[in-house]
Amino acid sequence: MATDRARLRRFSRTERAVHWVHAAAFLVLLATGLALYLPSLSELVGRRPLLKSIHVWTAVAWIVALVFVVAIGDRRSLRATLREVDLFDRDDRDWLLRRGPPQGRLNAGQKVNTIVTGVFAVLFAITGALLWYGERDTRFRFAQTILIHDWLTYVSLVLFLGHLYLSVIHPRTRHSLTGITRGWVYEDWARQHHAKWAAGYRARRDAS
Amino acid sequence: MSDDADARPYGRRAFLGLLAAGLTSFAWAQPAGRIFAPVTSQFAAALGDLLPVGGWRIYTISGSMPVFDPRTWRLEITGLVRSPVSLGYDDLLALPRARQVSTFHCVTGWTVRDVHWTGVRFEHLLALARPLPAARAIRFVSLEEPYNDSLTLRQAALPDVMLAYEMDGKPLTRAHGSPARVVIPEMYGYKGVKWLTRMELVASQPTGYWEGLGYDQNAWVGRSNGYG
Numbered sequence: 001m002a003t004d005r006a007r008l009r010r011f012s013r014t015e016r017a018v019h020w021v022h023a024a025a026f027l028v029l030l031a032t033g034l035a036l037y038l039p040s041l042s043e044l045v046g047r048r049p050l051l052k053s054i055h056v057w058t059a060v061a062w063i064v065a066l067v068f069v070v071a072i073g074d075r076r077s078l079r080a081t082l083r084e085v086d087l088f089d090r091d092d093r094d095w096l097l098r099r100g101p102p103q104g105r106l107n108a109g110q111k112v113n114t115i116v117t118g119v120f121a122v123l124f125a126i127t128g129a130l131l132w133y134g135e136r137d138t139r140f141r142f143a144q145t146i147l148i149h150d151w152l153t154y155v156s157l158v159l160f161l162g163h164l165y166l167s168v169i170h171p172r173t174r175h176s177l178t179g180i181t182r183g184w185v186y187e188d189w190a191r192q193h194h195a196k197w198a199a200g201y202r203a204r205r206d207a208s
Numbered sequence: 209m210s211d212d213a214d215a216r217p218y219g220r221r222a223f224l225g226l227l228a229a230g231l232t233s234f235a236w237a238q239p240a241g242r243i244f245a246p247v248t249s250q251f252a253a254a255l256g257d258l259l260p261v262g263g264w265r266i267y268t269i270s271g272s273m274p275v276f277d278p279r280t281w282r283l284e285i286t287g288l289v290r291s292p293v294s295l296g297y298d299d300l301l302a303l304p305r306a307r308q309v310s311t312f313h314c315v316t317g318w319t320v321r322d323v324h325w326t327g328v329r330f331e332h333l334l335a336l337a338r339p340l341p342a343a344r345a346i347r348f349v350s351l352e353e354p355y356n357d358s359l360t361l362r363q364a365a366l367p368d369v370m371l372a373y374e375m376d377g378k379p380l381t382r383a384h385g386s387p388a389r390v391v392i393p394e395m396y397g398y399k400g401v402k403w404l405t406r407m408e409l410v411a412s413q414p415t416g417y418w419e420g421l422g423y424d425q426n427a428w429v430g431r432s433n434g435y436g
Contacts, residue, residue, distance in 0.1 A: 049268075085219045086219035090214045119223060135421070141433065146317040147317060147318075
């Protein structure tokens with residue numbers, strides 16, 4: 001019976017590529033960053049010069065890969081996603097206060113998460129570049145750079161754990177993982193969690 | 209979706225607002241850090257080195273930290289001296305002890321307040337080797353190769369400069385440079401050579417490891433390396 005369940009296409013290949021480039025880079029940067037930063041791990045792992053190189057070059061690869069995906073990918077789907085994240089309708093605003101109202105393809109929380117992730121990516125890149133270049137040129141060395149990089153890490157770690165919980169563990173929401181791995185979600189699930197999107201999807205399909 | 213006429217472009221405003229807040233933190237992060245320091249350092253004390261908020265970071269330049277063996281470790285005092293000296297760990301501990309509480313500043317921007325150090329003042333070490341009149345500076349050589357740095361004799365004689373072998377009441381740990389490291393609170397931490405194995409009296413200050421990479425020879429806190 002399960003094979004009869006209707007599926008809706010939620011994320012394009014380009015959107016998924018952006019997500020996984022970001023996720024993979026985040027995990028490598030987090031792991032190497034923690035080993036560089038936590039005294040107990042530093043002593044255990046050692047190899048600081050190697051870890052530092054991996055950390056820095058992963059950051060470079062992350063930016064290059066994102067530019068590459070945008071350059072060769074389906075930019076129209078990315079622009080549509082950006083527009084969607086930008087617009088908060090009344091239901092979105094209400095949802096942030098009391099969860100109830102029907103949601104589009106991205107609920108208001110997911111929109112906020114996307115925005116925060118984008119801002120953090122920019123701030124991580126700026127402070128990281130300053131830390132790296134500041135080692136060579138004192139004009140780019142500011143005492144607070146490392147403090148900001150640290151705090152971005154703390155907050156990111158909390159957001160990341162929440163994101164993992166909702167996408168992998170929480171029974172009602174974890175089906176969304178299929179959307180970002182294989183691109184589709186079951187229609188009955190979408191009608192519950194993203195009612196406006198599911199209804200619009202059906203209307204567009206019936207019209208064509 | 210966005211067919212609601214009521215939709216507002218709050219997303220880009222939130223993005224730009226949050227980004228602006230993040231960028232202005234270059235102006236307020238340090239004062240805020242100082243205000244929260246009592247809270248964050250309690251955190252650090254409670255969680256030890258697991259969560260180093262306001263605590264230490266361990267920087268090394270090689271693949272693994274040197275291992276201290278009390279049976280084989282020696283501290284050599286050589287160069288422009290009348291009588292070269294080779295001290296064992298027990299010899300070092302037998303010298304007159306000094307204690308101090310001082311703040312540790314790293315050139316990368318982090319600070320650890322109220323560090324309790326126990327160690328030896330350099331005058332007692334130098335008295336054993338008796339420097340020649342031509343000696344002007346001490347080159348400190350680490351077991352972690354090729355780390356080395358130097359202080360002038362005048363800097364080494366400042367009242368709160370020492371060769372420390374205890375930190376916060378316990379023998380120095382491996383991460384902090386066991387068995388002995390240089391402490392000079394008025395200068396950034398890279399001048400405080402860890403895992404010390406040799407002191408070489410020289411006529412003029414050589415270029416140390418970090419100086420070779422563009423850092424200042426006189427690393428006064430707040431007045432060097434682009435600060436102040």
